[in-house]
Amino acid sequence: MKINSTISILIIGILFVLFGCNNSDELSPITEQGRFFNNGSGSACGIKIELNTGEVIIPQNWPTHLKDLPNGDPVELNFKYTIDGNISCSAGKMVNVLSVDANHISNVVVWDRKEKIHHDVVQLKDVSINGDILTLEIAYSGGCELHEFKLFVAYPFCNTPPVPPYLILSHNANSDPCEAFLTRKLHFNLSSLRKHAQGHELKYILSVKEPHGNTYKRITYQF
Numbered sequence: 767m768k769i770n771s772t773i774s775i776l777i778i779g780i781l782f783v784l785f786g787c788n789n790s791d792e793l794s795p796i797t798e799q800g801r802f803f804n805n806g807s808g809s810a811c812g813i814k815i816e817l818n819t820g821e822v823i824i825p826q827n828w829p830t831h832l833k834d835l836p837n838g839d840p841v842e843l844n845f846k847y848t849i850d851g852n853i854s855c856s857a858g859k860m861v862n863v864l865s866v867d868a869n870h871i872s873n874v875v876v877w878d879r880k881e882k883i884h885h886d887v888v889q890l891k892d893v894s895i896n897g898d899i900l901t902l903e904i905a906y907s908g909g910c911e912l913h914e915f916k917l918f919v920a921y922p923f924c925n926t927p928p929v930p931p932y933l934i935l936s937h938n939a940n941s942d943p944c945e946a947f948l949t950r951k952l953h954f955n956l957s958s959l960r961k962h963a964q965g966h967e968l969k970y971i972l973s974v975k976e977p978h979g980n981t982y983k984r985i986t987y988q989f
Contacts, residue, residue, distance in 0.1 A: 795864060795909060799842045802835045802868070811855035815841065822858030827912055829863075831872055842867045844909075863912055871899060871953040877918040877934070884914075884938035885975040891949070893972065893983060898957040900985070902935065902974075909946030914938040917954045919970070930969045930984070931962075937975070956987050963989075 800817035813833070815823050826848060835841070845861040877883070892903040906913065916936040922929055935952075959968055967988040974981045 795844055795846055797842065797844045799840065802832075802839045802841050803837050804833065804835070811857055814857055815843065823861045824855045824858045825863045826860055827863050829866055829912065829914055831914075831916070832866060832868055832870055835868060835870065839868060864909060865913060865948065865950070867950060869953070871955050872915075872917065873955050873958060874933070875916055875918050877920045879920075881918075883916075883918060883934055883936045886913075886937040886939035887975050887977050888935070888937055889976060890974045890981055890983075893985065895956070895985065895987060898955055898989065900933075900954045900956055900987070902952045902954075903949070904952060904974075905947060905949045906937070906939070907945045908939060908942040908948050910944035911940040911942035913940070913942065913948075915952050917952070919959065930971050932973050933970045933985070934973045935975070957989075959987065960989060 798817045798819065800815045800823075802813070802815060804813045806812065810826070811824055813825055813828050815825065817823060823845065825843075825845070843866045844864040846864065848860045848862050875881075887906065889905040890902065891905055892901075894901045900917075902917075914937075918934045918936060920932040920934055922931065956968075962968065967986055970985050970987065972981075972983040972985050974983075
């Protein structure tokens, strides 16, 4: 009986090493490159990513501002495989997307003072304008949830002293509890703002919420 018990314990240990570790690895964050496809159905299986490894994954979540990427566009994403059995798709494995880098150029959104601006903190590392494109290099803590960024332009009220409009960076961390140090570049197209110009330049105040408080930088967009 003692020998049989010892053998049973050894077998259980071997099975744990073979299968327990694999499950743990499968749920760890992974960074891969691939191509974006959206069949336009709006269903849970509507968006898929064909990874360069040949595997197909189905995001359970995807940034709203990237849903209109052209089919076949290259993307790099950080994700975790999900064990949620409530959603299934025969086209590929379900994943929880943590971040997406598509070198995507977002448009500036005119703030209507109704849409919520999120003020989760970032570190602003660099600001540059190349032609019509404003690039913000940022760093932030995260790694477990999708972080969403928008740039709003806020025009002053009528009859207020003449001040430049504000460009406000909105950062929604979706209550991410993790503390990995992440960096990325955000690209925004300023060309839609030209209609407010009386000459060939526009001046703005960039507002970014950093750990020590709000940072304000004066920027000039010339065209």
